[in-house]
Amino acid sequence: MCGIVGYAGARPALNIVLDGLRRLEYRGYDSAGVAIVDGGLFTAKRAGKLANLEKALQDEAGLSAGTTGIGHTRWATHGGPTDRNAHPHRSADGRVAVIHNGIIENFAKLRAELEASGIEFASDTDTECAAHLLAIELQTAVGDTPGARLAEAMRAVCRRLEGAFTLLAVDVQAPGVVVGARRNSPLVVGRGTGENYLASDVSAFIEHTREAVELGQDQVVLISADDIVITDFHGAAAEGRPFHIDWDASAAEKSGYEYFMLKEIAEQPHAVAETLLGRLNEHGDLMLDEVRLTDQDLRDVDKVFIVACGTAYHSGMVAKYAIEHWTRIPCEVELASEFRYRDPVLDRSTLVVAISQSGETMDTLMALRHAKEQKARVLAICNTNGSTIPRESDAVLYTHAGPEIAVASTKAFLTQLVACYLVGLHLAQVRGVKYADEVAAVVAQLQEMPGKVEQVLDMMEPIRLLARELAEAKSVLFIGRHVSYPVALEGALKLKELAYMHAEGFAAGELKHGPIALIDHGTPVVCVVPSPRGRGVLHDKVVSNIQEVRARGARTIVIAEEGDTAVAPYADHLFYVPVTPTLLAPLVTTVPLQVLACEIASARGHDVDQPRNLAKSVTVE
Numbered sequence: 001m002c003g004i005v006g007y008a009g010a011r012p013a014l015n016i017v018l019d020g021l022r023r024l025e026y027r028g029y030d031s032a033g034v035a036i037v038d039g040g041l042f043t044a045k046r047a048g049k050l051a052n053l054e055k056a057l058q059d060e061a062g063l064s065a066g067t068t069g070i071g072h073t074r075w076a077t078h079g080g081p082t083d084r085n086a087h088p089h090r091s092a093d094g095r096v097a098v099i100h101n102g103i104i105e106n107f108a109k110l111r112a113e114l115e116a117s118g119i120e121f122a123s124d125t126d127t128e129c130a131a132h133l134l135a136i137e138l139q140t141a142v143g144d145t146p147g148a149r150l151a152e153a154m155r156a157v158c159r160r161l162e163g164a165f166t167l168l169a170v171d172v173q174a175p176g177v178v179v180g181a182r183r184n185s186p187l188v189v190g191r192g193t194g195e196n197y198l199a200s201d202v203s204a205f206i207e208h209t210r211e212a213v214e215l216g217q218d219q220v221v222l223i224s225a226d227d228i229v230i231t232d233f234h235g236a237a238a239e240g241r242p243f244h245i246d247w248d249a250s251a252a253e254k255s256g257y258e259y260f261m262l263k264e265i266a267e268q269p270h271a272v273a274e275t276l277l278g279r280l281n282e283h284g285d286l287m288l289d290e291v292r293l294t295d296q297d298l299r300d301v302d303k304v305f306i307v308a309c310g311t312a313y314h315s316g317m318v319a320k321y322a323i324e325h326w327t328r329i330p331c332e333v334e335l336a337s338e339f340r341y342r343d344p345v346l347d348r349s350t351l352v353v354a355i356s357q358s359g360e361t362m363d364t365l366m367a368l369r370h371a372k373e374q375k376a377r378v379l380a381i382c383n384t385n386g387s388t389i390p391r392e393s394d395a396v397l398y399t400h401a402g403p404e405i406a407v408a409s410t411k412a413f414l415t416q417l418v419a420c421y422l423v424g425l426h427l428a429q430v431r432g433v434k435y436a437d438e439v440a441a442v443v444a445q446l447q448e449m450p451g452k453v454e455q456v457l458d459m460m461e462p463i464r465l466l467a468r469e470l471a472e473a474k475s476v477l478f479i480g481r482h483v484s485y486p487v488a489l490e491g492a493l494k495l496k497e498l499a500y501m502h503a504e505g506f507a508a509g510e511l512k513h514g515p516i517a518l519i520d521h522g523t524p525v526v527c528v529v530p531s532p533r534g535r536g537v538l539h540d541k542v543v544s545n546i547q548e549v550r551a552r553g554a555r556t557i558v559i560a561e562e563g564d565t566a567v568a569p570y571a572d573h574l575f576y577v578p579v580t581p582t583l584l585a586p587l588v589t590t591v592p593l594q595v596l597a598c599e600i601a602s603a604r605g606h607d608v609d610q611p612r613n614l615a616k617s618v619t620v621e
């Protein structure tokens with residue numbers, strides 16, 4: 001939710017930290033702040049976007065030249081998005097500054113205890129407790145160096161905290177050192193030469209180093225210019241997992257596009273191709289990325305649950321159709337935030353597929369942990385190397401989409417679809433319900449998809465023009481059947497989150513059971529029509545549904561397959577997508593809906609990349 005960055009090295013830290021925050025701003029943008037150790041402790045923080053902080057710093061005489069610093073960009077949980085609640089928070093004695101991502105669940109108790117001891121709080125945040133506690137622990141912390149004492153004090157604080165947290169701290173008496181800690185919240189180390197970094201994700205330091213170290217659960221890390229020291233919360237030495245970042249800084253730049261979202265929509269053909277790359281070995285077997293499961297484990301699977309949130313959940317809904325069709329194993333899709341609370345029936349023959357772009361979504365992580373406690377096998381589909389969900393899973397398939405910066409998911413969705421198809425095919429192959437040549441035939445169809453997505457992108461101008469016309473609509477409805485139903489839901493989600501318009505997706509057959517009452521004269525209804533080939537019956541049913549809404553005054557916006565003339569008489573606006581196998585159609589039909597939402601939001605004057613109230617990665621439950 002919040003973006004966190006820390007630097008220890010020989011260069012002035014302020015600009016490095018601000019640059020890192022710029023790259024992390026998609027994680028939260030309610031307020032921002034920095035703390036630099038420069039003999040004293042320089043701090044600055046402002047409500048609003050990072051630009052407000054940068055403006056305040058420009059107005060400040062004599063900027064800090066200190067070479068150790070931390071910075072934060074916030075998505076508010078405890079306390080509104082104000083200057084006083086912005087991070088960093090300083091201890092009462094002014095010695096330490098702390099930034100935090102997550103929620104300290106026992107903060108009310110800790111705050112009462114600290115206030116009873118005479119400490120006055122300067123904010124409404126849970127984080128401030130950690131700053132005061134750290135200063136208290138420092139008074140008695142033992143260690144050979146000031147940095148070691150800061151790390152020792154941090155461990156003592158962490159042992160008292162409940163909930164989810166990433167904490168970074170600097171101490172005026174430990175210049176050259178940043179100490180970090182993590183529980184259930186992301187933190188990675190960037191290993192430089194004569195300098196080191198800490199951050200919520202690698203994009204913060206990618207411009208300086210592509211060598212990273214993934215931290216484990218409940219670990220404390222100390223970085224200085226030349227050292228990285230990792231321990232658990234009790235001081236026992238621990239190791240991180242080193243990894244190389246296989247994309248460069250340009251991947252996290254807008255590269256001439258007005259918005260990251262537009263760039264990421266345009267990158268989809270490449271992202272799909274990358275996710276497919278090298279998936280078939282010389283025997284024609286499908287390859288995942290990390291597999292800590294045997295083929296026998298997969299043969300024993302008698303039920304699949306897919307858990308995910310938001311857009312990732314919609315990709316799971318598509319996967320259900322493919323997995324059941326190809327494997328004949330029952331497959332359920334669950335919102336991760338609901339999964340563990342309804343006590344699902346799980347055992348070691350259940351495969352739980354957790355889908356997450358960030359790999360840090362707390363709802364999905366908690367669903368995964370619940371599944372593991374019940375002995376289920378867990379397979380992650382994830383876009384972020386070094387994140388928690390793949391680390392805690394039994395097998396991983398990475399979507400190689402590159403960094404997704406816009407809050408609204410686009411290329412992550414398409415690559416999650418591809419990954420889901422691959423998982424379905426892998427299961428089918430291992431279980432012997434599909435021969436290698438049958439799998440290869442579907443993989444060959446998948447290999448054609450980047451070209452088809454490219455064709456759709458080339459045909460988007462009429463969608464852009466229509467978007468301008470729809471910008472003032474009060475409400476937009478989306479309908480679809482079979483795999484087009486999740487596409488309708490995804491189209492509606494995009495419009496809600498970006499354009500702040502009422503939008504709803506429906507299974508087209510459900511309209512007559514209630515929602516059709518919403519249709520008024522001129523109500524735009526986006527209809528995603530299945531192919532007339534293959535399961536033709538679905539096509540005809542949706543065409544009837546389109547006639548039903550049109551008869552009640554709807555303005556119909558139809559996405560149909562090239563050559564589908566039957567639907568034309570009922571379409572006020574008709575957009576064709578290339579001919580595609582039924583199960584793979586969401587890879588092309590979703591793209592016009594992404595463009596539509598992006599353009600409507602832009603026409604309404606909204607910040608497409610950073611919609612209000614949202615953050616890219618939701619690391620609280």
Ligand code: M6R
Nearest residue numbers: 310311312356357358361408409
């Ligand atoms: O990182 P994740 O894929 O786990 O995120 C899940 C959702 O928060 C995410 O898909 C969200 O719905 C999208 N940003 C919407 O565009």
